[in-house]
Amino acid sequence: MRKQLPLLLTGTAALWVVLCQYIHQFNALKMMGTTDQWQQIIVATMTLVGAVNLTRIHGTNIQRRRSGYYNSIALLVALWAYIAMGIYLTNKHVTYRWVYDATCVPWEATMFSMIAFFIASAAVRTFRIRTAEAAVMGLVAAFVMLGNVPLGPVISDKIPQLKDWLMNIPNGAGFRAIRIGIYIGTFAAAMRIALGLERAHLGSGAQ
Amino acid sequence: MWEKLQDLDRRWIYLVFVIALLFPLFKPLGLPIKVGADVQNFYTKFDKLPAGAVVWLSPDYSPGASAELNPQFEAVLRHCFKNNYKLLMYSMWEQGSFLGRDIMERVAKELNKVHGVDWIYLGWRAGGNTVIRRASEDLWGAMENLDGYDKPLADSPLMANIRRLWTPDVDAIVCFSSGSPGDGDYMTYVTDPAAKEAKPVLLFTGQVAVQAPSRIPVIRSGQIQGMIPGMGGAAEYETLNKIPGKAAGLMDAQSLAHVVILAFIVLGNIAYLASRKK
Numbered sequence: 001m002r003k004q005l006p007l008l009l010t011g012t013a014a015l016w017v018v019l020c021q022y023i024h025q026f027n028a029l030k031m032m033g034t035t036d037q038w039q040q041i042i043v044a045t046m047t048l049v050g051a052v053n054l055t056r057i058h059g060t061n062i063q064r065r066r067s068g069y070y071n072s073i074a075l076l077v078a079l080w081a082y083i084a085m086g087i088y089l090t091n092k093h094v095t096y097r098w099v100y101d102a103t104c105v106p107w108e109a110t111m112f113s114m115i116a117f118f119i120a121s122a123a124v125r126t127f128r129i130r131t132a133e134a135a136v137m138g139l140v141a142a143f144v145m146l147g148n149v150p151l152g153p154v155i156s157d158k159i160p161q162l163k164d165w166l167m168n169i170p171n172g173a174g175f176r177a178i179r180i181g182i183y184i185g186t187f188a189a190a191m192r193i194a195l196g197l198e199r200a201h202l203g204s205g206a207q
Numbered sequence: 208m209w210e211k212l213q214d215l216d217r218r219w220i221y222l223v224f225v226i227a228l229l230f231p232l233f234k235p236l237g238l239p240i241k242v243g244a245d246v247q248n249f250y251t252k253f254d255k256l257p258a259g260a261v262v263w264l265s266p267d268y269s270p271g272a273s274a275e276l277n278p279q280f281e282a283v284l285r286h287c288f289k290n291n292y293k294l295l296m297y298s299m300w301e302q303g304s305f306l307g308r309d310i311m312e313r314v315a316k317e318l319n320k321v322h323g324v325d326w327i328y329l330g331w332r333a334g335g336n337t338v339i340r341r342a343s344e345d346l347w348g349a350m351e352n353l354d355g356y357d358k359p360l361a362d363s364p365l366m367a368n369i370r371r372l373w374t375p376d377v378d379a380i381v382c383f384s385s386g387s388p389g390d391g392d393y394m395t396y397v398t399d400p401a402a403k404e405a406k407p408v409l410l411f412t413g414q415v416a417v418q419a420p421s422r423i424p425v426i427r428s429g430q431i432q433g434m435i436p437g438m439g440g441a442a443e444y445e446t447l448n449k450i451p452g453k454a455a456g457l458m459d460a461q462s463l464a465h466v467v468i469l470a471f472i473v474l475g476n477i478a479y480l481a482s483r484k485k
Contacts, residue, residue: 033348036341040334047333092357100305105270112271116464120224121217124471128479138476142469148416148439150238151462164244172423179424 007196014194051079140166212478220471227467231459238459245419245426246443249411249433253283253379256409258291260378261369265393266307267299272385272415273306278441278454279413280383281310285450288318293365294326295377296355299339299388304331304355307383323354323363330355336392342372343397372397374408379432383413390414390422394430413440 013035020032058072066072082099089096129135146152147163192198242250256262264284268276287294296311298304308328320326329350332338342349347370352360360366369376380398382390390412398410409432414422416437425431435444438461441454 030344033341033344036334036337037348039337040332040341043335043337044333097305100302101309104302105273105306108270109273113274117221117224120464120468120471121220123468124215124220124475125213125217127472127475129476138472142472145465145469148437149462149465150240150439150442150458151466153241154238160241160243167420167423168427171420172427175421176424179421 003199003202006202007199010201011194011196014190051083054079209478209481212474213482224464224467227463228460231463232457235456236459236462238462240442240446240455240458242443242446243436243440245434245436246440246447249435250286250444250447252409252432253286253381253411254290256290256292256378260290260292261376262287262292262294263372263377263380264294264296264307264311265298265380265382266296266303267382267389268306268385268415269300269302270306275415275438275441276383276385276413277306277310278438278452278457279435279444280307281314282441282444282448282450282452282454283381283383283413283435284310284314285318285452286444286448288314288320288325289448289450291325295329295365295369296326297329297339297342297350298331299335299392301331303383308355323358324365327360327363327365328355336388336396339372339388339392340396344371344373346370346372346376372408374406377408378406379409379411381411381413385415385418390431394425398430416440 016035017032019026020029020035021027055076058076060066061069061072062076085093085096085099091097127134127138129138143159143162144166146155147160152159152163189198193201264280264287266276266280284294294311296304296307298307308330311326311328314320315322315326322328332350334341338349347360347366349372350360354360354363371377372380380393382393384390390410393410398408410430411432411434412422413435414437416439419434419436419440422431422434426434435441438454438457441452442458445452445455
């Protein structure tokens, strides 16, 4: 029953979505609103489950004094203090908003900005034109990079034109193929889960 | 010398890069911004919406993408207010709702646009794409009858005739996306099925530069009407808007940064070839 019930629920939910979303007659009945609401509640609950899971993992790190355990302390204090602040003050409160604006925004922006420095470093240290394919990639990258900034058209009007051609024709064709592949793969994976052939989501030992 | 260049301490590279980024900020190069086909196409189609058109703005990103997407969001927002479009702002990303709200409040205040009349902030709800799917049937229900400031939607004159995220209540969606959920979810749940209707909801998008190439097929197929790619796209949009913003001022720095990376690639390869000959 531990396996059958979740499989039955998965299959029923999948059938419900397929009927309501893809079959016109069911879609017209507008029946999915209620189950959408259930899903919203489940997602909100899962966020709490995630927080509890994170606490368990990092709590063990702290308890066993694993290397870098002080990072786990910082993580748990930040996590639960912010959750408590959100519950107590609500996420509309000016202090809650200030904490977010003064920490998350600059930290995350800094993390992403640093990627530019790693790219610059990697460019000089690792990108070596050893084969004809690498030479083509290097040339294409140069034209696209220059075509994407105001300097490109200053050097030559042909650079943005070439960039547009590269983006629309070879890149467009490549991405079409990738997308079709992804969609077929996703459909196959979804069907396997809906039909109960794929059971990894049920946890260890379910196979 | 060539071997040394190959093993160059990365801190020198970082220093050159910092100089390349900072120099134009203090001494702008004044490079002209030429509007590309993608942004021109977006602007032309978006500008054709009638005054009073209802536009759904969706800043679906987090601070990591804000350098590129905040200027895009602000440029489109100013265009909307200039054309007297009515705006609904909702984000599928919690952090995006904060980022978008701050810009929206500032620009609305500057242009004397009234919350609840000219624009409304719907905030964020747990559930990702489920919320917009539900909003396509029942927008008020999906928002629990409250706006993003927890005020009843019934108090907003703007919301009186807007019941669904669907045609004819909403005319267009602009999704500023740096990942998932994002524009793909609007294509799946809102704009594509609506294409069967006489007047479909039009989908526009602003993308981080790294994601822009993947959207080419859906723009060519007409599923997305137009795209603003990266900060360069935002600068082009500001140029078309004739309202100078942050992005245009930063494009000189981005130009030099690209040149520095290309120069590093060339130098690294010259060093590699020279050391191999030895």
